[in-house]
Amino acid sequence: FNGRLQREEKLKFISELAASIAHEVRNPLQVTRGFLQLISNKSEDASKPHFSMAIDELDRAATIITDFLTFAKPELDNNVTIMDMQQELMAIVTIISPMAALSGASLQVDLPDKFYVQGNPSKFKQAILNMVKNSIEAIEARENGIVRISMREERGKAVIRISDNGEGMEKEQIEKLGEPYYSTKTKGTGLGLMVTFRIIEVMNGMLEFRSEKGKGTEALIRFPIVNSEL
Ligand code: ADP
Numbered sequence: 187f188n189g190r191l192q193r194e195e196k197l198k199f200i201s202e203l204a205a206s207i208a209h210e211v212r213n214p215l216q217v218t219r220g221f222l223q224l225i226s227n228k229s230e231d232a233s234k235p236h237f238s239m240a241i242d243e244l245d246r247a248a249t250i251i252t253d254f255l256t257f258a259k260p261e262l263d264n265n266v267t268i269m270d271m272q273q274e275l276m277a278i279v280t281i282i283s284p285m286a287a288l289s290g291a292s293l294q295v296d297l298p299d300k301f302y303v304q305g306n307p308s309k310f311k312q313a314i315l316n317m318v319k320n321s322i323e324a325i326e327a328r329e330n331g332i333v334r335i336s337m338r339e340e341r342g343k344a345v346i347r348i349s350d351n352g353e354g355m356e357k358e359q360i361e362k363l364g365e366p367y368y369s370t371k372t373k374g375t376g377l378g379l380m381v382t383f384r385i386i387e388v389m390n391g392m393l394e395f396r397s398e399k400g401k402g403t404e405a406l407i408r409f410p411i412v413n414s415e416l
């Protein structure tokens with residue numbers, strides 16, 4: 187009997203339960219939103235603001251779910267595989283391109299080398315996506331916004347860099363990253379980076395932020411490279 191192991195098991199159970207509940211809740215939220223929109227279109231002007239507030243609140247709930255599990259469909263096991271990082275990152279770029287285009291950000295991708303890293307692909311996607319979303323949000327309303335995603339081998343590690351020339355952060359802000367509910371956005375959840383840090387830690391990776399207020403931000407993620415034949 188091992189108390190620590192039992193606690194780990196409990197945490198794993200809770201996170202899987204949370205993922206499946208979130209997954210199930212997203213659909214009814216979406217359906218309700220659709221109907222509200224429909225009724226709102228037919229309603230008289232006086233009640234329109236109420237519909238609009240209701241829809242905003244539904245969107246807020248959906249954002250909280252999205253920061254937790256854009257891709258992580260409920261999984262019964264933790265499904266750890268050997269991931270082709272080039273392939274995984276290209277898939278993320280495909281998903282994020284429309285969002286970048288919508289906010290006028292140009293996306294630069296530089297993934298010359300092939301590496302393999304051990305992890306759960308859907309959780310990995312979630313972790314990177316939360317960061318790229320933050321970069322896109324950081325350059326919102328700025329001219330010539332660029333988000334860069336690159337990967338290289340450095341001293342036996344796979345190093346992923348996600349950088350932007352957005353609003354940047356003060357030192358005190360960088361220290362708070364990953365704290366639950368820490369957000370400077372009016373519609374932020376403050377959950378995205380908490381989830382990201384946790385996923386990278388579970389993958390034996392390291393996440394580090396460098397930033398300068400008014401200039402931009404760079405996130406560096408390091409993972410141990412594994413042999414594809416393992
Ligand atoms: P949210 O995006 O919902 O605010 P996150 O956990 O994703 O929550 O991020 C927390 C905070 O970290 C953000 O509100 C923002 O202040 C800061 N932040 C994260 N990434 C960046 C970035 N690339 N540029 C500037 N600020 C950032």
Ligand code: MG
Nearest residue numbers: 316319320378
């Ligand atoms: Mg975020």
